[in-house]
Amino acid sequence: MADDRPILMFDSGVGGLSVLAPTRALLPAASYVYVADNGGFPYGTKSEAEIAARVPALLGRLVERHRPRLVTIACNTASTIVLAAVRAALDLPVVGTVPAIKPAAEQSVTRAFGVLGTDATVRQPYVDDLSARFAADCLVLRHGSARLVELAEAKLRGDRTYVDDYRAVLSGLLDQPGGERIDTVVLACTHFPLVAEELAAAAPRPLRFVDGGPGIARRIAHLTQGQCWPKAPSGEAVFTAPIETSDALRSALASHSLDRLSIL
Numbered sequence: 001m002a003d004d005r006p007i008l009m010f011d012s013g014v015g016g017l018s019v020l021a022p023t024r025a026l027l028p029a030a031s032y033v034y035v036a037d038n039g040g041f042p043y044g045t046k047s048e049a050e051i052a053a054r055v056p057a058l059l060g061r062l063v064e065r066h067r068p069r070l071v072t073i074a075c076n077t078a079s080t081i082v083l084a085a086v087r088a089a090l091d092l093p094v095v096g097t098v099p100a101i102k103p104a105a106e107q108s109v110t111r112a113f114g115v116l117g118t119d120a121t122v123r124q125p126y127v128d129d130l131s132a133r134f135a136a137d138c139l140v141l142r143h144g145s146a147r148l149v150e151l152a153e154a155k156l157r158g159d160r161t162y163v164d165d166y167r168a169v170l171s172g173l174l175d176q177p178g179g180e181r182i183d184t185v186v187l188a189c190t191h192f193p194l195v196a197e198e199l200a201a202a203a204p205r206p207l208r209f210v211d212g213g214p215g216i217a218r219r220i221a222h223l224t225q226g227q228c229w230p231k232a233p234s235g236e237a238v239f240t241a242p243i244e245t246s247d248a249l250r251s252a253l254a255s256h257s258l259d260r261l262s263i264l
């Protein structure tokens with residue numbers, strides 16, 4: 001029997017596409033509704049109270065409208081602040097995105113790694129907890145960058161971005177005391193894997209970049225194991241405010257099989 005319920009993925013912008021890609025690779029038969037809260041973008045410079053006032057209510061509306069089988073908050077900022085509240089409010093599985101500190105601690109040879117996220121994410125106690133639990137023997141340096149979120153949005157819109165911009169972002173991390181020991185960088189914002197190549201090209205030495213996308217995809221596959229899928233899988237991108245979609249953005253969305261666009 002076919003089951004038309006989609007998987008709903010939520011982010012402030014295009015960042016969640018870095019979670020959608022590995023998920024679709026594991027679950028190609030699923031339908032996806034990808035939501036970009038461009039009306040609330042950016043999240044990373046907002047207060048905890050602003051995120052808490054916006055995200056659970058918005059997800060409630062989206063779930064009512066799209067009736068998904070599962071919700072993924074494909075955004076570190078929202079997840080580290082409101083995951084528990086969203087889980088309590090919704091009567092379906094909710095998968096969150098948390099900084100990939102555990103895999104970074106497993107992979108770092110120098111026992112020093114960086115966490116690159118939004119300002120809101122890197123100040124969360126959640127990051128302290130993960131560091132204490134999984135990286136107690138490591139130096140963990142953090143840097144929040146709103147600029148890198150903008151650069152990822154610009155790249156997907158088709159705007160040109162420059163190596164110096166990426167270099168400046170990395171300096172915020174690598175130039176901290178002990179930063180010269182860093183061999184691994186956690187991309188703790190879903191926007192950042194979209195510019196991983198640019199970051200690697202701007203880095204002063206080879207760095208290993210890790211993100212949560214593949215782990216989240218495996219978690220979604222586990223939670224939906226044994227379920228039926230739609231006869232004809234579909235993909236829809238939903239924006240929460242009017243947006244001028246450039247050709248580049250439309251083709252980026254289409255490359256993730258998001259062929260239909262709508263405004264909430």
Ligand code: DGL
Nearest residue numbers: 012015043044076077190
């Ligand atoms: N993509 C989001 C994250 O993972 C937030 C970016 C933003 O809106 O500042 O944190």
